[in-house]
Amino acid sequence: MMTKKARPLSPHLSIYKPQISSVLSIAHRVSGVVNFIGIAFMMWWIFYLAYYGQYFGETIVYQFFTSLFGKATIVLWTFSVFFHMCTGIRHLFWDCGFGFKVETMNKTGWLAVVMAVILTVAAWSIYLGQL
Amino acid sequence: MVNILRTIIRGDMDLRTPLAKVKGYGSAKSGTESHILQRISAVGMIFLWLWFVVITLKFIGASDVNRVYMVNNPFTLLGFILFGCTAIYHASFGLQMIIEDYIHCDVIKFVLVGLVKFFCFATVVAGVVGAFVIHITSF
Numbered sequence: 001m002m003t004k005k006a007r008p009l010s011p012h013l014s015i016y017k018p019q020i021s022s023v024l025s026i027a028h029r030v031s032g033v034v035n036f037i038g039i040a041f042m043m044w045w046i047f048y049l050a051y052y053g054q055y056f057g058e059t060i061v062y063q064f065f066t067s068l069f070g071k072a073t074i075v076l077w078t079f080s081v082f083f084h085m086c087t088g089i090r091h092l093f094w095d096c097g098f099g100f101k102v103e104t105m106n107k108t109g110w111l112a113v114v115m116a117v118i119l120t121v122a123a124w125s126i127y128l129g130q131l
Numbered sequence: 132m133v134n135i136l137r138t139i140i141r142g143d144m145d146l147r148t149p150l151a152k153v154k155g156y157g158s159a160k161s162g163t164e165s166h167i168l169q170r171i172s173a174v175g176m177i178f179l180w181l182w183f184v185v186i187t188l189k190f191i192g193a194s195d196v197n198r199v200y201m202v203n204n205p206f207t208l209l210g211f212i213l214f215g216c217t218a219i220y221h222a223s224f225g226l227q228m229i230i231e232d233y234i235h236c237d238v239i240k241f242v243l244v245g246l247v248k249f250f251c252f253a254t255v256v257a258g259v260v261g262a263f264v265i266h267i268t269s270f
Contacts, residue, residue, distance in 0.1 A: 089177065
């Protein structure tokens, strides 16, 4: 009651200089939500296809994902999943007690970003090679 | 002064600090399960996601006959159901954590977590039913 004064709270996100640690921490959360939206969409889309699969070509979803913007969305979504996987592996190492040194943390952070890009490019190269 | 009057009128006069009020209560003795389950499903997701990417690329590269054969394969169905369920299960913990971190009003927090959990459940059911129907009708 008496203590409810408008005191400054610690995370002033807006005044911190963006660093690899903080940016990846936020991006891990954001990519997690993006991945959820993608997977949830995929599940409902499969449910739709199971019953109305013959009308697949007439749907707005089909029109969206065959457009350039839609294709870019899928590529960015796969990047989001690969990114979440790479930073997630980093989190699992932390849970096991490894990689807490600042230099190590910065290195593994960049490694996660680079690995996510490589995996995304690799997956889509294989895709394009198979068309 | 107004605050003190208010506490006296309400009858919950307690001038201790918020920290002093909770000291000595001990831990809630639960809450680690979701942390551990999130980690276990995370490890599962690494393998399931890589499997999903490989199987999708294989499907794209396959001929029409082989595509039907892949959809008929019970292990594809099993893998997809495991992939979907584990992904949504993993996500439900993450979403709950995000809601609990950023929503401070208890009522809104509980309602949102409940709605998200129910949506996750409905999504899993939809995905499993859809995949199963596609599997069965592809014969």
